[in-house]
Amino acid sequence: MLRESQRRQADLETKIDGLLALPARMDELSSKVDALSRSTADLNAELAAQKEAAAAKNQAHAARLDKLENSQQSHHVDVQQVVESNAELRDRLKNLEIKSLMCDLLVSGVPELESENLQDVFRSLLRRLEIVPTHNDLIEATRIRSTKITNKPRMILFRLQTVQCRNEILSAKRAKGAIHADEISLAGNHPHTPLFINEHLPPSLVRFLATVKTRAKECGYRFVWIQNGTVHVKKSEGADKLIMNSEADLDLIVPVPRD
Template sequence: MDQNQEVSSPVTRNDVRDIVTDIVKSQMTIFMSQLNESIASTINKELAVMKTELEGVTESMGFINKQYEEMMQAFKVVSKDVSQLKEENTQLKNTVTTLNHKLNFLEQNARSNNIEIQCVPENRNENIFSIVTNLGATIGCAVTEDNILQCTRVPKADRTSARPRSIVAQLSSPKLRDTFLAATIKYNRANPGDKLNTSSIGYAGEKKAIFVTEHLSPVNKALHAAARLKAKELKYKHVWVRNGRIFMRKSDDSAYLFVKDMDFINKLI
């Protein structure tokens, strides 16, 4: 053997471990590189899908936003129109209310000569003019047929009512109308136990009260009826009519109230 030839030293356990470690490190480096490439590729693919979806969402949001803006513009236009319609409706209601008041005033004014006689029994062959003149003689207010411009029975507001139809007489003037009404009040005050009734004007049989009032327009008649019901409910002592206007008074010492409309009655406490 050549003395100059180097003799190989034996491989130790540490040498084997170092070799294995180097191999593992090399393989791990390759594996990690491949893993990173795989992860990056997967993420890029997913991101591409998400990007596409996000672009679709963005486009949809843009469309929705455009639709929203158009809807808001339309809403503003509609809101403006609604506000205008509400204002016009309020004006129309006020106009209708004013016209109704004027119409009621005209209807009541057309009745300024009239009296309404209630609860006089009906007979087939009756002479209504004679009933009115006889009634005038009874209460001390002389009325002739020449003073009666028109006289008739009027239809019932409630057809099921057993009460006779009222008699409406148009007298020659508002002054005579007021005199007739005042004479009726005076007669009843003078005869508190035997107020105006059917026997007072010559009707036989059971006595039935007769009432003489102003001839009210349909609106005022309904208002008068409502005022009387409210007065009964709230224990108001007086309800009366003067020149087509309705008044209430809770007691003899309290101030009188002018009943303007149904809202006034509904607010009474």
């Protein structure tokens, strides 16, 4: 009985000691909670600062990207303007080249003589075309070197006073038809070879004319000619003519349906 009482007394004292120690433990726990709260607050503050820094960095990147996009668009506009300007300059240069050659005629097929007088060749040609010559029609007459290696005689360049004079000769040649070297009454025994009279074209237009002829032949068009520096195409005699100003116009030449 005494032992049971002593055991209960010891248990009670233990519980009392535990209760007495509880405030200290609560204080310790409260301190830990406060420390954890402060740590959490510091962490939240750090996270907020990092988030703000990331947002600022993203904003800076977005601003830089916008600047780059605007710069790219500006460069694109500049490049487009340069392309358009170059195209305009090419067109102007082409027109200037054509205008500078507007009064020229090229005649091929005339045999070369050692002591030839090209002015006499010009006058003989006009007589064959039944054109009355005037003393100031011709400004210059010369042979020009061929870009190809050939045994054919060099072409003759006739530089005339006016475009009207050139067009009159071209029109008379179309009306007369074929003319041959032995028909223009020059000194020497000329062969019966055809003479060709054409406008003087700049190299770029010569290449474009060749391209148009190839396309027209592939599509079954019968007529391709050039007049005043402009290329014309027709399917047949009664068809409407097409005007070729650039390679984009080649799409107008479509295959002719076969019967």
